[in-house]
Amino acid sequence: MSPPRGGIEPSSAxxxxxxxxxxxxxxxxxxxxxxxxxxxDKTFKSVEDPAVPRxxxxxVLDMFPYPSGDGLHVGHPEGYTATDIYCRYLRMNGYNxxxxxxxxxxxxxxxxxxxxxxxxxxxxxxxSIERFxxxxxxxxxxxxxxxxxxxxxxxxxxxxxWIFLKLFERGLAYESDMPINWCPSCKTGLxxxxxxxxxxxxxxxxxxxxxxxxxxxxxxxxxxxxxSDLDLVEWPEAVKLMQRNWIGRSEGASVVxxxxxxxxxxxxxxxxxxxxxxxxxxxxxxxxxxxxxxxxKAQHEAVEAYVVAAAGKSDLERTDLAKDKTGVFTxxxxxxxxxxxxxxxxxxxxxxxxxxxxAIMAVPAHDERDWDFAKVFGLPILQVVxxxxxPEAKIGTCGDPDECFTEEGVAVNSGDFSGLGTADFKQAIxxxxxxxxxxxxxxxxxLRDWLFSRQRYWGEPIPVVHCPSCGIVPLPESELPLxxxxxxxxxxxxxxxxxxxNIPEWVNTTCPKCxxxxxxxxxxxxxxxxxxxYYLRYLDPRNGAAFAxxxxxxxxxxxxxxxxxxxxxxxxxxYSRFWHKVLFDLGAVGTPEPFMRLxxxxxxxxxxxxKMSKSRGNVVNPDEIVREFGADSMRVYEMFxxxxxxxxxxxTSGLVGVSRFLEKVWALGExxxxxxxxxxxxxxxxxxxxxxxxxxxxDTATLNFNTAISAMMIYANELGRLETPPRALxxxxxxxLAPYAPHLAEELxxxxxxxxxxxxxxxxxxxxxxxxxCADEEKEIVVQVNGKIRDRxxxxxxxxxxxxxxxxxxxxxxxxxxxxxxxxxxxxxxxKLVNIVVTKx
RNA sequence: GCGAGAGUGGUGGAAUGGCAGACACGCCAGACUUAGGAUCUGGUGCCCCCGGGCGUGAGGGUUCAAGUCCCUUCUCUCGCACCA
Numbered sequence: 056m057s058p059p060r061g062g063i064e065p066s067s068a069x070x071x072x073x074x075x076x077x078x079x080x081x082x083x084x085x086x087x088x089x090x091x092x093x094x095x096d097k098t099f100k101s102v103e104d105p106a107v108p109r110x111x112x113x114x115v116l117d118m119f120p121y122p123s124g125d126g127l128h129v130g131h132p133e134g135y136t137a138t139d140i141y142c143r144y145l146r147m148n149g150y151n152x153x154x155x156x157x158x159x160x161x162x163x164x165x166x167x168x169x170x171x172x173x174x175x176x177x178x179x180x181x182x183s184i185e186r187f188x189x190x191x192x193x194x195x196x197x198x199x200x201x202x203x204x205x206x207x208x209x210x211x212x213x214x215x216x217w218i219f220l221k222l223f224e225r226g227l228a229y230e231s232d233m234p235i236n237w238c239p240s241c242k243t244g245l246x247x248x249x250x251x252x253x254x255x256x257x258x259x260x261x262x263x264x265x266x267x268x269x270x271x272x273x274x275x276x277x278x279x280x281x282x283s284d285l286d287l288v289e290w291p292e293a294v295k296l297m298q299r300n301w302i303g304r305s306e307g308a309s310v311v312x313x314x315x316x317x318x319x320x321x322x323x324x325x326x327x328x329x330x331x332x333x334x335x336x337x338x339x340x341x342x343x344x345x346x347x348x349x350x351x352k353a354q355h356e357a358v359e360a361y362v363v364a365a366a367g368k369s370d371l372e373r374t375d376l377a378k379d380k381t382g383v384f385t386x387x388x389x390x391x392x393x394x395x396x397x398x399x400x401x402x403x404x405x406x407x408x409x410x411x412x413x414a415i416m417a418v419p420a421h422d423e424r425d426w427d428f429a430k431v432f433g434l435p436i437l438q439v440v441x442x443x444x445x446p447e448a449k450i451g452t453c454g455d456p457d458e459c460f461t462e463e464g465v466a467v468n469s470g471d472f473s474g475l476g477t478a479d480f481k482q483a484i485x486x487x488x489x490x491x492x493x494x495x496x497x498x499x500x501x502l503r504d505w506l507f508s509r510q511r512y513w514g515e516p517i518p519v520v521h522c523p524s525c526g527i528v529p530l531p532e533s534e535l536p537l538x539x540x541x542x543x544x545x546x547x548x549x550x551x552x553x554x555x556x557n558i559p560e561w562v563n564t565t566c567p568k569c570x571x572x573x574x575x576x577x578x579x580x581x582x583x584x585x586x587x588x589y590y591l592r593y594l595d596p597r598n599g600a601a602f603a604x605x606x607x608x609x610x611x612x613x614x615x616x617x618x619x620x621x622x623x624x625x626x627x628x629x630y631s632r633f634w635h636k637v638l639f640d641l642g643a644v645g646t647p648e649p650f651m652r653l654x655x656x657x658x659x660x661x662x663x664x665x666k667m668s669k670s671r672g673n674v675v676n677p678d679e680i681v682r683e684f685g686a687d688s689m690r691v692y693e694m695f696x697x698x699x700x701x702x703x704x705x706x707t708s709g710l711v712g713v714s715r716f717l718e719k720v721w722a723l724g725e726x727x728x729x730x731x732x733x734x735x736x737x738x739x740x741x742x743x744x745x746x747x748x749x750x751x752x753x754d755t756a757t758l759n760f761n762t763a764i765s766a767m768m769i770y771a772n773e774l775g776r777l778e779t780p781p782r783a784l785x786x787x788x789x790x791x792l793a794p795y796a797p798h799l800a801e802e803l804x805x806x807x808x809x810x811x812x813x814x815x816x817x818x819x820x821x822x823x824x825x826x827x828x829c830a831d832e833e834k835e836i837v838v839q840v841n842g843k844i845r846d847r848x849x850x851x852x853x854x855x856x857x858x859x860x861x862x863x864x865x866x867x868x869x870x871x872x873x874x875x876x877x878x879x880x881x882x883x884x885x886x887k888l889v890n891i892v893v894t895k896x
Numbered sequence: 897g898c899g900a901g902a903g904u905g906g907u908g909g910a911a912u913g914g915c916a917g918a919c920a921c922g923c924c925a926g927a928c929u930u931a932g933g934a935u936c937u938g939g940u941g942c943c944c945c946c947g948g949g950c951g952u953g954a955g956g957g958u959u960c961a962a963g964u965c966c967c968u969u970c971u972c973u974c975g976c977a978c979c980a
Contacts (some may be wrong), residue, residue: 301976765910
């Protein structure tokens with residue numbers, strides 16, 4: 056292939072129609088050629104070679120995409136490019152690398168599109184997958200495509216269903232008919248994690264409350280391990296913190312209060328058992344079962360009205376912090392176990408039925424929310440904690456407080472406990488309560504069980520049947536996969552029933568246990584189900600007997616590096632960890648955590664610094680970029696924009712700069728000729744080469760791609776100054792560039808005559824550097840007087856401090872600043888600087 | 897409100913406590929050119945009496961030396977938000 060030089064005819068393949076831009080190098084031919092060759096030769100196929108020691112294996116994973124109808128946007132390739140560069144770098148360093156790609160293919164967008172257009176979601180999903188795959192391939196990523204998976208394929212979701220059965224067997228999947236978050240637009244229930252600011256995370260519609268039968272996964276049973284095992288993984292602290300906050304562990308005590316004149320008792324959870332003497336009222340959530348039992352006749356009507364009103368409110372209305380507290384007195388009184396005091400029991404929607412016991416002891420003096428409530432209803436406020444060292448703390452008693460004090464301090468007005476510090480009091484009172492059997496140490500979590508069923512069509516059917524005589528019966532494993540049936544209408548019913556409920560021939564079945572007539576479960580699984588374990592299927596994607604063989608699990612797991620967007624910090628990453636731990640307990644996987652290291656790539660914003668969106672009209676289409684500038688330019692630009700982890704705006708002008716760099720490299724390759732082989736490399740450039748190898752090696756290994764590219768640009772610029780680049784300076788550079796611009800590098804490598812038609816540089820040895828050559832023989836020494844730079848001179852590297860000091864002090868320019876002053880101190884930093892501290896006379 | 901992160905030229909961004917602004921875009925000047933989002937060379941933080949002075953959101957502090965460490969404060973982004 057002889058590239059055109061100078062003028063290019065419009066008919067040339069390098070001419071891009073609709074653009075006045077003309078490439079100097081034929082990236083389109085080059086990229087096509089190498090992509091075809093990699094595919095033909097299966098260059099990036101991963102094999103479990105037992106000869107490769109464990110420390111030379113890496114599993115590098117991208118968060119797989121949901122193939123939407125819109126195709127890829129420029130944000131997708133950012134993470135994919137990062138992992139691809141890293142994988143190519145690892146292979147050149149002798150690692151055996153597993154780097155797969157697949158598709159998260161069940162989900163609502165395809166189903167909604169199907170309803171609108173009448174095309175089956177399976178058809179649109181497969182079309183989208185085709186499109187995504189082609190787009191991803193156009194960027195030249197080194198995936199092992201033989202391991203591609205799609206979560207909507209029955210040989211994949213067979214194992215999603217299998218894992219569900221395991222969860223069910225272990226009592227981790229159960230039915231419930233609690234009120235749930237319901238999205239009226241998506242017409243399905245949502246998990247807590249899918250609700251953001253009271254709205255559906257997907258479509259933004261305000262969620263309502265609905266009571267329907269649901270499948271729920273007992274993720275709370277793993278709360279403690281999900282929390283503590285965060286210490287095992289190398290993840291961004293921000294993500295760990297988000298998960299810790301989401302799990303929300305809090306330690307305290309549960310305390311039982313008796314009800315006056317009755318046998319009922321009321322259990323509450325508190326993190327401040329040291330404030331028990333300050334309880335002036337109690338509050339039950341409106342849904343609390345005790346409400347009906349203890350409400351007095353006189354209060355019955357008011358209470359009933361409040362309960363009905365609360366039930367009709369959305370969570371958002373109930374949890375709006377700005378609104379005033381509301382509530383109703385039940386007429387009942389509880390007895391404070393620590394002092395026998397009689398305290399009124401109220402109901403209010405500021406107490407949540409789903410946390411703790413759904414009931415609280417109210418200590419208005421030391422809790423903002425109780426304070427607000429007490430102020431609204433004129434309830435007494437009794438201070439029982441005083442600031443350490445305050446006069447109240449000393450005398451152990453005090454008057455009415457005029458503000459709420461929520462910090463720790465010293466107990467007052469607390470009987471024998473007065474004078475104790477908060478921490479000591481907590482220990483003492485828990486012991487006191489435990490001795491009397493009316494309370495104990497307790498731990499509570501914000502984390503709720505995971506609402507797992509969706510009232511929609513395009514998802515994995517839940518593999519259980521409902522039998523009138525046997526109850527809920529799981530399908531035997533041999534009946535998996537339970538296929539998603541073809542339907543004529545997959546429109547959601549909106550009633551809380553899945554469209555599957557309308558297919559009698561599918562719903563009506565026989566009970567696997569008793570053989571009698573039974574009905575299939577008609578809810579489907581949420582989109583998260585398939586993505587919970589896909590990283591395991593890549594290990595052994597065609598295995599019909601297990602989700603993955605023991606050998607493949609043992610060979611590759613855990614994932615060494617996982618790259619994806621921060622939006623999954625809680626959702627996918629928490630769910631996935633949960634399933635993995637269940638599989639670990641089953642002995643099905645060998646590691647407690649799936650993803651050892653996690654990196655979140657930053658978002659690529661539009662050139663207006665706003666989130667890319669169709670409505671803003673600032674979306675950049677990667678296809679156009681690849682067509683006009685080539686995949687290599689796209690890859691290198693996305694990595695050159697800035698650090699991987701931060702958000703940064705797209706600027707096509709910046710892309711042009713990168714494109715020019717690659718063109719310069721191509722032109723350098725053109726200049727490389729016969730005489731290059733023997734040309735002696737200039738010493739300075741040889742040093743620069745070794746410095747560049749060192750910099751690019753270090754920066755690639757640590758994913759600091761932007762500075763690695765900068766180093767390569769500097770080197771290419773210097774190399775460009777030479778008449779003919781010597782081979783010894785050129786070859787290693789081509790290898791350094793290879794992970795970043797693989798198509799261009801392969802072509803240049805081939806032109807170097809390095810191999811036959813089947814060859815590739817994908818497994819060539821990464822260049823090494825000579826540390827001695829990276830060091831400068833001469834150093835520029837900066838001379839400061841009182842911290843300001845006044846002069847500089849060159850000294851041999853390693854010159855001793857006293858010598859540097861003497862040289863600096865003798866410099867005429869320095870003397871101008873030190874004359875007529877007393878040199879108080881001289882600081883010398885070897886190879887760097889001399890700072891002369893003077894005091895004026 | 898609570899928690900986390902970030903503020904550096906006209907722009908994206910570089911800087912183990914030791915030359916602030918690498919690299920790139922843009923801009924200016926020149927060269928080459930029928931032409932150009934082409935190429936090459938040089939310049940480009942601000943002010944200036946051309947000696948120098950000032951500069952990393954603002955204000956303080958530690959240090960011989962601070963973009964970097966500490967305190968205060970402002971702004972922006974993200975997460976959580978009556979979880980007792």
